[in-house]
Amino acid sequence: MKVLFIYPNINTQVGFNYGLAFISAMLKKHGHDTKLLNLNEKLRKIPSDEEIVKYVHDYSPGLIGMSVVTPQYPTALRVARLIKKNFSDIPLLIGGVHTTLVPDEVMKESCFDYACTGEGEEAVLALATRIERGEDTSTIDNIWARTNGTVKQNNVRSFVDLSNLPMKDYELFDLQHMIDKEDGWVRLMGSRGCPFRCSYCFNHKIVDRYKNDLSTSDIGYIRRHNLKEVVDEINYLLRTYRGIKTFIFDDDIFTFDKKFLREFCAEYPRLTNVPFVVNGHVRAFDEERAEMLKEGGCSIVKFGLESGSARIRKDVLRRPMSNEEIIRAFNAADKYGLHTSAFVMIGLPYETREDIMATIELLGRIRPGRFRWAIFFPFPRTDAYEMSVKGGYLDFKKMRELENFTEASCLDFGPEHNLFISKLQKTLPWYVNSYSDNSVGNIYSFLTRAIEDMPPERWEEAKDGIISVDGELSQCLNKAGCKHYSFRYNSFTAVRSDWEHAKGE
Numbered sequence: 001m002k003v004l005f006i007y008p009n010i011n012t013q014v015g016f017n018y019g020l021a022f023i024s025a026m027l028k029k030h031g032h033d034t035k036l037l038n039l040n041e042k043l044r045k046i047p048s049d050e051e052i053v054k055y056v057h058d059y060s061p062g063l064i065g066m067s068v069v070t071p072q073y074p075t076a077l078r079v080a081r082l083i084k085k086n087f088s089d090i091p092l093l094i095g096g097v098h099t100t101l102v103p104d105e106v107m108k109e110s111c112f113d114y115a116c117t118g119e120g121e122e123a124v125l126a127l128a129t130r131i132e133r134g135e136d137t138s139t140i141d142n143i144w145a146r147t148n149g150t151v152k153q154n155n156v157r158s159f160v161d162l163s164n165l166p167m168k169d170y171e172l173f174d175l176q177h178m179i180d181k182e183d184g185w186v187r188l189m190g191s192r193g194c195p196f197r198c199s200y201c202f203n204h205k206i207v208d209r210y211k212n213d214l215s216t217s218d219i220g221y222i223r224r225h226n227l228k229e230v231v232d233e234i235n236y237l238l239r240t241y242r243g244i245k246t247f248i249f250d251d252d253i254f255t256f257d258k259k260f261l262r263e264f265c266a267e268y269p270r271l272t273n274v275p276f277v278v279n280g281h282v283r284a285f286d287e288e289r290a291e292m293l294k295e296g297g298c299s300i301v302k303f304g305l306e307s308g309s310a311r312i313r314k315d316v317l318r319r320p321m322s323n324e325e326i327i328r329a330f331n332a333a334d335k336y337g338l339h340t341s342a343f344v345m346i347g348l349p350y351e352t353r354e355d356i357m358a359t360i361e362l363l364g365r366i367r368p369g370r371f372r373w374a375i376f377f378p379f380p381r382t383d384a385y386e387m388s389v390k391g392g393y394l395d396f397k398k399m400r401e402l403e404n405f406t407e408a409s410c411l412d413f414g415p416e417h418n419l420f421i422s423k424l425q426k427t428l429p430w431y432v433n434s435y436s437d438n439s440v441g442n443i444y445s446f447l448t449r450a451i452e453d454m455p456p457e458r459w460e461e462a463k464d465g466i467i468s469v470d471g472e473l474s475q476c477l478n479k480a481g482c483k484h485y486s487f488r489y490n491s492f493t494a495v496r497s498d499w500e501h502a503k504g505e
């Protein structure tokens with residue numbers, strides 16, 4: 001059977017969807033044919049409705065599937081309605097994290113015939129096979145199915161054994177085009193699952209759902225590919241694609257399994273000298289791991305800090321780590337010459353201005369090589385979502401309309417704090433720079449005071465010019481040899497100037 005996937009990833013970064021790549025590989029292994037309509041303006045012009053209809057008509061699939069996180073859902077719904085209107089006989093399936101969190105909400109939309117909750121490799125294969133054979137599709141674990149006007153809600157099945165899966169179908173995504181567009185960055189993932197239960201992350205809700213449906217607490221959520229599988233995949237990518245400059249591992253916590261880390265870092269330099277990037281966790285990071293990573297060829301280790309306020313981390317985010325642990329982890333990475341990246345969020349429920357200043361202060365204290373920031377987005381039914389609702393913060397209309405986590409908040413804190421968050425989103429590097437010594441600190445303190453004094457109308461006029469002011473100022477400071485952060489790559493990443501120069505960027 002021909003299966004068409006649609007990935008509605010608009011107004012955001014180029015993305016790679018691991019779920020679709022695995023499902024496609026599984027389908028192809030069992031004789032099906034797959035194709036992807038990847039909607040992302042950075043890769044290709046977004047097709048018009050007529051072009052989408054023609055695309056579907058020309059391929060003529062027996063099943064259409066989409067995979068979405070919450071901000072992608074509005075586009076998915078619009079495209080799904082368009083397709084259903086024109087091809088009422090083609091079954092339409094939706095999956096991904098959003099669907100797993102709120103399958104009942106999704107299935108209220110009559111355009112969707114099936115919803116995949118949880119992992120899709122085995123479930124979508126079973127669905128495609130049964131549709132092709134004309135068999136009953138209402139009893140497939142993980143798949144909610146609309147039959148005769150009612151929705152059959154099936155339980156989840158056990159997690160897949162990663163070693164039984166074929167390698168991801170990179171071709172589905174036209175990976176060479178993505179590599180060319182992404183300056184040589186290629187994404188990989190060697191494991192699934194995370195031992196933590198942060199309130200804003202969907203992991204804890206997925207775990208609860210599986211525990212409930214499988215009636216056991218031993219659900220085997222955390223799994224990893226063995227070293228040979230990871231090595232084979234890297235070799236395949238190096239053999240098949242040109243221009244790879246960096247591998248980026250999207251494993252939730254790459255540094256968690258110390259034994260694997262040791263084996264991987266010993267093996268990697270025998271494969272290639274292409275640098276790699278990993279996610280660490282300050283509670284799973286020390287000097288020993290930093291040394292392994294450095295010797296293995298790691299260039300950047302990323303840490304999610306989320307907030308510099310211990311109160312917010314503990315009470316709102318349920319993210320157990322102290323500022324001392326954070327500082328220790330960054331010192332360990334610095335000692336072995338690893339470039340560090342910190343990730344923070346602003347606009348959290350119950351967050352005060354003092355809490356935000358604590359985040360800025362922490363960034364000023366640890367001085368990561370780069371930092372990225374997002375505006376808090378509450379994934380439906382997570383604990384942080386419930387907190388946002390309970391605190392009266394959530395603007396449901398805005399939430400439905402948001403397409404990414406970087407430009408605006410769907411929480412309402414009142415006009416004054418909303419304005420502060422809007423200003424901060426555009427100028428966070430300036431605030432962090434104001435914690436620098438001497439003249440650099442003074443320049444940026446002056447600028448942030450001027451920004452804070454701006455009334456809303458003046459800010460509306462000024463905000464789109466911030467990045468160009470930042471660029472000009474950064475050039476002057478570079479000439480004067482003054483270290484500072486400035487915007488790099490996009491409007492939510494800042495890189496420390498001495499690292500940029502060291503790398504010749």
Ligand code: SF4
Nearest residue numbers: 194196197198201252
């Ligand atoms: S550590 Fe990261 S992946 Fe794990 S639960 Fe927290 S946010 Fe999710």
